[in-house]
Amino acid sequence: MTNLTDDLFLIDPNDSPETPARRTLSFSRTPTVLLTFAANRFTRSAARHYQETFGIGAMDWRMLVMLAREPGSSVSHASKTMGIDKAAVSRSLQRLQSNDLASPAATGPDERRKDWTLTQTGAELHDRILEDALARQRQLLDGFSPEEVQQLNGYLTRFLTNLDALNDD
Amino acid sequence: MTNLTDDLFLIDPNDSPETPARRTLSFSRTPTVLLTFAANRFTRSAARHYQETFGIGAMDWRMLVMLAREPGSSVSHASKTMGIDKAAVSRSLQRLQSNDLASPAATGPDERRKDWTLTQTGAELHDRILEDALARQRQLLDGFSPEEVQQLNGYLTRFLTNLDALNDD
DNA sequence: TGTTATGTGTTGACATGACAACACGATTGC
DNA sequence: GCAATCGTGTTGTCATGTCAACACATAACA
Numbered sequence: 001m002t003n004l005t006d007d008l009f010l011i012d013p014n015d016s017p018e019t020p021a022r023r024t025l026s027f028s029r030t031p032t033v034l035l036t037f038a039a040n041r042f043t044r045s046a047a048r049h050y051q052e053t054f055g056i057g058a059m060d061w062r063m064l065v066m067l068a069r070e071p072g073s074s075v076s077h078a079s080k081t082m083g084i085d086k087a088a089v090s091r092s093l094q095r096l097q098s099n100d101l102a103s104p105a106a107t108g109p110d111e112r113r114k115d116w117t118l119t120q121t122g123a124e125l126h127d128r129i130l131e132d133a134l135a136r137q138r139q140l141l142d143g144f145s146p147e148e149v150q151q152l153n154g155y156l157t158r159f160l161t162n163l164d165a166l167n168d169d
Numbered sequence: 170m171t172n173l174t175d176d177l178f179l180i181d182p183n184d185s186p187e188t189p190a191r192r193t194l195s196f197s198r199t200p201t202v203l204l205t206f207a208a209n210r211f212t213r214s215a216a217r218h219y220q221e222t223f224g225i226g227a228m229d230w231r232m233l234v235m236l237a238r239e240p241g242s243s244v245s246h247a248s249k250t251m252g253i254d255k256a257a258v259s260r261s262l263q264r265l266q267s268n269d270l271a272s273p274a275a276t277g278p279d280e281r282r283k284d285w286t287l288t289q290t291g292a293e294l295h296d297r298i299l300e301d302a303l304a305r306q307r308q309l310l311d312g313f314s315p316e317e318v319q320q321l322n323g324y325l326t327r328f329l330t331n332l333d334a335l336n337d338d
Numbered sequence: 339t340g341t342t343a344t345g346t347g348t349t350g351a352c353a354t355g356a357c358a359a360c361a362c363g364a365t366t367g368c
Numbered sequence: 369g370c371a372a373t374c375g376t377g378t379t380g381t382c383a384t385g386t387c388a389a390c391a392c393a394t395a396a397c398a
Contacts, residue, residue, distance in 0.1 A: 004310055004313065004315060006303045006304070006307075007317060008318065009293070009306065011238060012294055021237065021238055021239065021240055022237040022238075022240055022287075022292060022295065022296070023299075024237040024295065024299060024309070025234050025238070025239075025299070025302070026285070027250070028326070029304070029322055030212060030322075031306070031310065031321050031325070032215075032302075032309065032314075033219060033320060034304055034322055034325040034326065034329070035204070035208050035211065035325060036208045036211065036212055037251075037252055038204060038208070038325050038328050038332070039204050039205045039207070039208030039209070039253065039318065039328065040208070040253075040355090041234075041252055041330075041332055042201060042205065044207055044356075045335065046201075046356090047356095047383090047384090050246060057383075057384080058384085059242050059383090059384065059385080062200070063205060065193050065194050068189075068190065068191040068192075068193040069180060069190060069193050069194070070190065071190055074346080074347090075317050075346070075347055075348095076345075076346060076347080076355060081196075082206075082384070083206055083209065083210055083383060084209075084386095085386050085387080086347070086348090086388085087302070087348075087349080087385075088247055088344080088347090088384070088385045089347095090277060090385080091348090091349095091384090092350060093384090094348095099182050099274050107290075108220075113195065114347090118191075118290060121342095123191060126191065126193065127191070129337070130192075130193060130194070132306050133194070133201075134175045134178070136335065137178065137201055138173060139331060139334070140201065140328055140331045140332060140335060141173055141200065141328070141331070142334075143327060143331070144172070144173065144324075144327070145172055145387075146173060146177060148324065149173065149177065149200060151320065151324070152200050152321070152324045153197070153200055154201075154205055155313075155317065155320070155321045155324075156203040156206075156207050157197065157203065158307055158308070158312060158313070159204070159207050159211075160206065160207050160210065162208070162209065162308060162309045162310070162311050162312070163210055163211060163214065163309060164216070165308070165311075166305065166308050166309060167199065167214055169357090175380090193390090194363090198383095210384090213385090213386075216354090217386095226353075226354080227354085228353095228354070230353080243376080243377090243378070244377055244378095245375075245376060249382075253355075253356095254355060254356050254357075255376080255377070256355075256356075256357085256377085256379080257354075257355050257356080258377095259377060259378060259379090260354095260355090260378090263378095282363090282375090282376060282377080315374080326373095
């Protein structure tokens with residue numbers, strides 16, 4: 001099913017005849033451009049803020065959420081759920097452990113696979129950052145109605161589904 | 170104006186009484202989570218694809234678009250337009266120049282500020298990748314109507330506007 | 339029981355991009 | 369005219385995250 005024509009996203013160089021610009025992507029009308037732009041700016045802003053305020057990086061904050069959401073996660077499960085490489089996950093957990101924010105527990109006979117949970121300190125930090133994150137998100141969604149938020153979520157979810165299909169080649 | 174309540178985005182741990190999960194962000198209902206998730210997965214997939222197919226990284230491809238869109242850009246102008254650090258822009262332009270894809274021209278008495286343009290080779294590569302990028306985007310937006318694309322663009326633009334306001338603190 | 343295949347976590351090497359410091363030309367104010 | 373400030377581009381350093389290689393435990397299967 002193809003209901004979209006490419007000229008939705010293209011800048012026609014004839015729009016401004018004096019410039020020798022080529023026909024290329026519009027920044028303001030191309031969803032993938034806007035998406036990466038918005039996400040990069042958001043991540044950077046959030047990382048700076050959380051580092052200054054709580055002394056924690058964006059990756060480690062995401063991991064706190066992961067462990068709050070699903071205590072007992074393993075490296076591979078967290079990696080799959082968050083869509084982040086398992087190496088980054090492994091290193092994040094080691095940082096959290098060395099800061100006494102998360103701790104591993106052996107789950108069975110396999111010595112490697114560990115169940116990770118938040119420590120008391122980690123849980124408290126999570127709750128403090130969560131409050132802050134919700135306040136920031138409220139500002140970022142200022143002017144959005146609940147229905148619009150739901151629509152945005154739906155669009156992004158559909159985008160992700162299509163991305164999965166695209167990668168299955 | 171605040172029309173959104175936090176519980177739109179939160180998982181209630183009581184949903185599954187057997188797990189000791191904390192009240193935290195839902196992955197599937199939180200726009201900022203979905204946004205970074207979608208953008209990271211998209212960027213990674215695109216970077217791998219363009220590297221394999223055209224031998225060029227995601228950053229350099231974005232720069233090709235930038236120069237196609239606005240020939241004669243300087244480092245600082247491209248940096249501001251793309252929202253990327255000027256150091257990354259500077260290094261990208263040097264890579265492009267060493268691959269004969271872009272070339273600088275002195276614009277005035279200031280020896281540093283250069284007008285960058287695509288070479289013939291660069292323009293041809295841009296056009297080839299553009300075709301590929303449009304095909305990929307068509308797949309990623311499969312099932313979207315033109316109106317939905319426009320709505321998505323609008324939401325992301327509003328998000329970016331709010332982000333600007335948030336950073337002005 | 340071997341023997342292979344699969345899954346899990348760790349490490350090293352690398353790419354990307356942010357931040358800070360710097361050099362230096364341009365601009366402003368006196 | 370001169371000093372101070374600002375803008376521009378380059379470089380060093382660092383954090384993040386990917387990929388590849390590896391060690392090792394488990395599972396599948398003849």
